[in-house]
Amino acid sequence: MAWRIGRKKKKDMPTGIWSKCSECGSTIYNKELVASSMVCPNCGFHHTVGGRQRIEMTVDPGSFIEHFTDLRPEDRLNFVDKVSYAEKLEKAQAKTGNSDACIAGVAKIQEHEVVLSILDFAFMGGSMGEVVGEKIARAIELAEEKKCPVIIFSASGGARMHEGAISLMQLAKTCAALNRFKEKGGFSISVMTNPTTGGVTASFASACDILIGEPGALIGFAGPRVIQNTIRQELPEGFQRAEFLLEKGQLDLIVPREEMREKLSTLLDYSAHGNRVRA
Amino acid sequence: MASQKKKKSAETSNILPFEKPLEEVRSRLEELEALAGKTSQDLGEELEFYRDRLNRLTKEVYSDITPWNRVQVARHPDRPLVSDFIDHCCENWVELHGDGSFADDRAIVTGLATLGTQRVLLVGHRKGRDTKGRMACNFGSAHPEGYRKALQKMRLAEHMGLPIVCLINTPGAYPGVAAEERGQARAIAENIRDMFALKVPVVAVILGEGGSGGALGIAVADRVGMMENSWYSVISPEGCASILWHSADGREKAAEALQLTSEPLLRLGIVDKAITEPSGGAHRDPEGALEELKEQILFWLDELLALPPEQLLEERHLKFRNMTRSISVLETAMNPAQTGHEEPLPDPFSASERRAASLEPTQEPDSEA
Ligand SMILES: [Zn+2]
Numbered sequence: 001m002a003w004r005i006g007r008k009k010k011k012d013m014p015t016g017i018w019s020k021c022s023e024c025g026s027t028i029y030n031k032e033l034v035a036s037s038m039v040c041p042n043c044g045f046h047h048t049v050g051g052r053q054r055i056e057m058t059v060d061p062g063s064f065i066e067h068f069t070d071l072r073p074e075d076r077l078n079f080v081d082k083v084s085y086a087e088k089l090e091k092a093q094a095k096t097g098n099s100d101a102c103i104a105g106v107a108k109i110q111e112h113e114v115v116l117s118i119l120d121f122a123f124m125g126g127s128m129g130e131v132v133g134e135k136i137a138r139a140i141e142l143a144e145e146k147k148c149p150v151i152i153f154s155a156s157g158g159a160r161m162h163e164g165a166i167s168l169m170q171l172a173k174t175c176a177a178l179n180r181f182k183e184k185g186g187f188s189i190s191v192m193t194n195p196t197t198g199g200v201t202a203s204f205a206s207a208c209d210i211l212i213g214e215p216g217a218l219i220g221f222a223g224p225r226v227i228q229n230t231i232r233q234e235l236p237e238g239f240q241r242a243e244f245l246l247e248k249g250q251l252d253l254i255v256p257r258e259e260m261r262e263k264l265s266t267l268l269d270y271s272a273h274g275n276r277v278r279a
Numbered sequence: 280m281a282s283q284k285k286k287k288s289a290e291t292s293n294i295l296p297f298e299k300p301l302e303e304v305r306s307r308l309e310e311l312e313a314l315a316g317k318t319s320q321d322l323g324e325e326l327e328f329y330r331d332r333l334n335r336l337t338k339e340v341y342s343d344i345t346p347w348n349r350v351q352v353a354r355h356p357d358r359p360l361v362s363d364f365i366d367h368c369c370e371n372w373v374e375l376h377g378d379g380s381f382a383d384d385r386a387i388v389t390g391l392a393t394l395g396t397q398r399v400l401l402v403g404h405r406k407g408r409d410t411k412g413r414m415a416c417n418f419g420s421a422h423p424e425g426y427r428k429a430l431q432k433m434r435l436a437e438h439m440g441l442p443i444v445c446l447i448n449t450p451g452a453y454p455g456v457a458a459e460e461r462g463q464a465r466a467i468a469e470n471i472r473d474m475f476a477l478k479v480p481v482v483a484v485i486l487g488e489g490g491s492g493g494a495l496g497i498a499v500a501d502r503v504g505m506m507e508n509s510w511y512s513v514i515s516p517e518g519c520a521s522i523l524w525h526s527a528d529g530r531e532k533a534a535e536a537l538q539l540t541s542e543p544l545l546r547l548g549i550v551d552k553a554i555t556e557p558s559g560g561a562h563r564d565p566e567g568a569l570e571e572l573k574e575q576i577l578f579w580l581d582e583l584l585a586l587p588p589e590q591l592l593e594e595r596h597l598k599f600r601n602m603t604r605s606i607s608v609l610e611t612a613m614n615p616a617q618t619g620h621e622e623p624l625p626d627p628f629s630a631s632e633r634r635a636a637s638l639e640p641t642q643e644p645d646s647e648a
Contacts, residue, residue, distance in 0.1 A: 175499075220459050
């Protein structure tokens with residue numbers, strides 16, 4: 001039997017009683033933060049949302065059916081830095097209750113059937129290894145099969161270096177699937193949330209039909225620290241934030257979290273698939 | 280070789296640390312050769328002895344080099360560059376500049392070239408040989424307009440019915456303010472996606488450095504090769520070291536851990552072939568290395584030009600779609616019990632069946648309840 005939201009312990013919620021907002025420094029009760037969809041009540045910053053909470057706040061209640069849960073990552077290169085990759089995987093699995101950083105499945109958004117794919121930053125920084133790449137590709141192919149749109153939410157530090165060139169090849173794998181989907185008339189939406197960088201931004205997250213950013217989200221190819229180390233200058237104000245990208249012509253639109261479901265539904269209405277579903 | 284003697288002073292300063300034992304024998308040999316030219320004494324036997332010794336020692340040293348040594352060879356200042364390939368292997372070269380909207384990025388060169396009798400579009404990272412040249416090419420690190428230029432010219436090649444040859448040699452796409460402003464990530468993403476749609480054969484070879492998305496942005500191809508002593512990975516050893524080992528000193532360890540050399544990449548199916556370099560590395564005999572490279576490219580183009588475009592596109596798609604799938608990932612596509620699918624799936628590499636296998640929702644893991 002497929003499982004639904006709410007049946008599982010929510011392990012991707014903030015722990016402790018209160019958190020400090022990284023943007024404005026104010027102290028917020030975690031209950032309040034979760035209730036406000038992780039948007040700071042003081043400054044409005046859109047903090048990273050856990051994968052499960054994202055599903056809950058995006059789809060019609062109870063409509064999400066998860067797929068591809070049998071895919072499990074492996075430490076194929078026997079990658080060891082201070083600890084082994086295998087150990088890191090186990091820790092991340094215990095912490096999040098998920099097998100890897102991608103959660104994918106079928107859901108409804110205001111009655112529109114969609115395939116939804118979400119990168120969970122809580123799992124090794126949402127990084128993309130083989131299983132994440134495979135799940136994204138399968139999600140796109142599932143949408144192709146079901147003739148419905150695919151929506152991908154990203155929060156990721158990029159490709160997972162513990163899988164070496166295998167993780168690099170996931171850029172190609174996910175784009176191969178998107179190219180095919182596009183050729184067959186599929187409609188894809190990418191939502192980039194704080195933060196989305198590296199090989200994720202440089203592949204499927206920027207290769208969808210419509211590119212959405214959440215307010216204030218850090219979105220870029222190289223991380224700000226890497227850039228600062230390269231150019232050895234102060235970075236401009238607001239650099240690599242969603243608003244900056246929009247101004248530079250790199251995003252189609254910015255959608256605040258509280259309007260996300262509504263806006264996605266409107267976009268789905270416009271897509272050919274959306275019409276078909278409605279008819 | 281005369282050309283090598285002329286370059287001797289330059290080479291001496293370009294000796295890699297692990298090559299030092301070789302250099303001692305080589306300089307002894309060169310002394311003897313010089314002496315043999317001046318004297319009537321027969322030094323044949325001694326020359327033979329040192330030549331033999333140098334050959335054997337070269338093989339020995341190179342059979343045992345570390346991944347980090349490979350990275351050093353890949354960056355050797357005398358290693359053949361894309362510009363050398365153009366000079367040495369291409370006739371009727373016509374460079375085509377610019378992305379058609381913003382600028383001409385010198386870190387990526389594009390142009391029409393004739394390899395033997397085969398006309399192609401050549402796309403390659405340009406690194407520059409001397410300091411001035413390197414700076415002009417931004418050390419092979421392209422900006423978004425470089426990737427957009429490449430894609431624009433590749434579409435031109437498709438229009439003209441010319442196959443495409445991509446030579447990769449970059450430490451990575453440039454991480455800078457302007458690059459981000461102009462959409463570095465998006466330019467690379469669009470290249471990767473749209474190269475799957477090019478209806479002409481594409482061959483890519485990693486010449487020296489294959490740094491991450493900056494390399495892959497022109498490396499989605501029907502055949503992917505790498506020179507024996509090149510590297511290809513998701514991050515440079517230095518970048519990886521600074522993140523995981525918190526210092527650049529970890530680069531040897533990072534090079535090892537990343538498995539960025541040709542052997543593991545061949546085993547994983549990420550590259551189709553490691554192109555043999557002359558003994559002692561391509562920097563010892565650049566022309567020999569380039570000849571070998573040219574032959575391999577022409578061989579692949581021959582194979583690919585025989586395929587109808589639909590088959591070419593389907594095979595390119597499947598190549599990357601199924602690339603590096605681990606046994607467990609393959610099993611979930613094959614094993615009907617795990618996916619709730621009733622019928623066995625005979626061919627794990629068939630796209631339609633793989634998709635069918637993943638249609639049904641899967642079991643909830645009991646342990647989490
Ligand atoms: Zn705040």
